[in-house]
Amino acid sequence: MTTVRQRRVGKGTEATEDQPSEEKNVKSDGETPCGGKLWNIISTTVGGIVAISLGLLTSVYVATLHENDLWFSNIKEVEREISFRTECGLYYSYYKQMIQAASIQQGLHGLVYDNKTESVRTINILERMNVYQEVFLSILYRILPIQQYLEPIYFYIYTLFGLQAVYVIALYVTSWLLSGTWLSGLLAACWYITNRIDTTRVEFTIPLRENWALPFFAVQVAAITYLLRTHLQPVQEKLTLMAVFIATFLFSLTWQFNQFMMLIQALALFILDCFDMLPTAKVTWLYIIQISGLLLVCVLQFFNSMILGSLLISFNTSVLIARIIQKNLKKGSLLNRLGKLILHVLLVLCFTLLINKCIKKILNLESDEHIFKFLKAKFGFGATRDFDANLYLCEEAFGLLPLNTFSRLSDTLLFHVYIFVLFLMTVTAIIVAFRNLSGSNEVQFTEKIEEHAITLSPDAAYNLLHTVLFGCLALSTMRMKYLWTSHMCVFASFGLCSMEVWKLILKCIHLYTLQRTRVIKYSIPIITLLYISYKFWPGIMDELSELREFYDPDTVELMNWIKSNTPNTAVFAGSMQLLAGVKLCTGRTLTNHPHYEDKNLRERTKQIYQIYAKRSPEDVYRILRSFGTDYVILEDSICYERRHSRGCRLRDLLDVANGHIMDGLGENEPDLKPSLYPRFCEEIKKTLPPYTMYFTRVFQNKTFHVYKLAKHK
Secondary structure (H helix, E strand, O other): OOOOEEEOOOOOOOOOOOOOOHHOOOOHHHHOOHHHHHHHHHHHHHHHHHHHHHHHHHHHHHHHHHHHOOOOOOOOHHHHHHHEEEEEEEEHHHHHHHHHHOOOHHHHHHHEEOOOOOOOOEEEEEOOOHHHHHHHHHHHHHOOOOOOOOOOOHHHHHHHHHHHHHHHHHHHHHHHHOOOOHHHHHHHHHHHHHHHHHHOOOOOOOOOHHHHHHHHHHHHHHHHHHOOOOOOOOHHHHHHHHHHHHHHHHHHHOOOOHHHHHHHHHHHHHHHHHHOOOHHHHHHHHHHHHHHHHHHHHHEEEEEEOHHHHHHHHHHHHHHHHHOOOOOOEEEHHHHHHHHHHHHHHHHHHHHHHHHHHHHHOOOOOOOOOHHHHHHHHOOOOOOHHHHHHHHOOOHHHHOOHHHHHHHHHHHHHHHHHHHHHHHHHHHHHHHHHHHHHHOOOOOOHHHHHOOOOOOHHHHHHHHHHHHHHHHHHOHHHHHHHHHHHHHHHHHHHHHHHOHHHHHHHHHHHHOOHHHHHHHHHHHHHHHHHHHHHHHHHHHHHHOOOEEEEOOOOHHHHHHHHHHHOOOEEEEEHHHHHHHHHHHHHEEEEEEOOOOOOHHHHHHHHHHHHHHOOOOOOHHHHHHHHHOOOOEEEHHHHHHHOOEEEEOHHHHHHHHHOOOOOOOOOOOOOOOOOOOOOHHHHHHHHHHHEEEEEEEEEEEOEEEEEEEOOOOO
């Protein structure tokens, strides 16, 4: 197993009065700009410098943690590559393949007609996987005059760490736009850094798709926040729409789960539009941008059918069609509008299911069926013996968000502030939504602001529902918490620095004055920043001074043996996680790999994993040879697994899927039967004749056992 060890050597309303686009030199409640335009220019300049500085510092911080944790600059190339675990290694292997190709054209040809990722099959990597970022980066490395100064692996990881700067700056800007003060952005960035364990995992899963995608998603949210502000000039609006489109496209291009994240985003827009809390024209543009961005990615991915059959395209199309059918949705009395609203929701739901069903039927699409099986089982709509669904259900990353997450977030005061702001904003949103449904359609938005004490600006309304929906996603699936926790920093800091939030609170307790509100608006965030600095700065310094090194001698020995003792054309079978490393470190052909978004690959993986089930040597040999396997790698950590409880071990999942009783003490379902054969991965080590007839052990260490398959049938 890969480990690290200590080094032996070394050393209320969100309509803010401070928003520049809404300033007229004279603000409401008699507030005037401090120092006029010159002060605004100075403040904006300082805020921008702080944003860029914090972004760069974050990049240096995570890069230093990565170096300190692995001693990356001192270890061998094979150890560096092994540190890219599971699917990370698979993605990086295509960057390495492009770098080592004789030319860019040959490298691209090798990806489009790849026959080493899945044995006895030729697949299009650019169609199946989101690896355009690796292609672009490899081309950039080849054409830039940096080969003498920077190794390819450093160019790759420094790019990912550099994207963290973009990520933090985008979070900073979003909070600044919402609150009207860059102090809010500073607090958001500080919370992001001090809650690093729960806001990012880039330092130890560098090539993971989300580490490419989330910075662009944060930029998109910042652009949407700006777009939803009032009083934008036409030129500003067009430029912002372009920024939203570019960010949406890059986000979609770099992560295979883009469609599900944007579906949640589209639901937020739909709900707010139904309650008349967003400008309908802008919402329509955002729907169109989502569809067009996804379709452009579909074209680049050689018309990937999973994209065409996505729920996002079906949903957004259904909303646009339903609008045409129901033209007077936002007119009438309260009861009349509620009736229209219910009909509208049902219409959109029916159209979505119908369109999606038709597309999947026409395209014969089954690539994403494992996701829906997983969701069905996860939310209690019946137990399942489906191997793929149970594989997800038994992984901690796809379980509920652990409760200790909230205690860590509370240590920095983030969670406490977030809940406080969320409660206030939710109450405000409910009041505004009810008023919008009850009010006359003739009343203009600007008149409503003047008439009512409680208002909610469109940008704040969007960010409120965004954080609620992604919070629900994070609570249900731990792996998705990084989409929520980073935005939690933005939302909490915005509420703490918002003039209108404090004004609402002080008015409720009859203590409101303009001067008191200003003092609280700046003093509370500054006190919070001082507390965070005092409590967490020493810990960050200790963390940066702690030196470890990469240590995984068994895997290093295995990879070196494969490179030295097997032909380049050899085909290897084994666990998905290990085989990704085999491809990266040795370039050998695989039978299966961790990129699970293909039905044939999922079925193939289940068959390969029979090496850990109770099957006869003849059956296992026949299965492996059907995929052209020359060598099979068995791992003791899987065969004798103790990490998961009974029922979630890989061997248990295979036993249940095969209709066999599980090992160990505990209950079994009534229809499960004892297997006629012992467990293959255990029995093969006894070198009995039925096994040695088909398999010959050629390598062994404390962790791995490699067997060569006989060529005869």
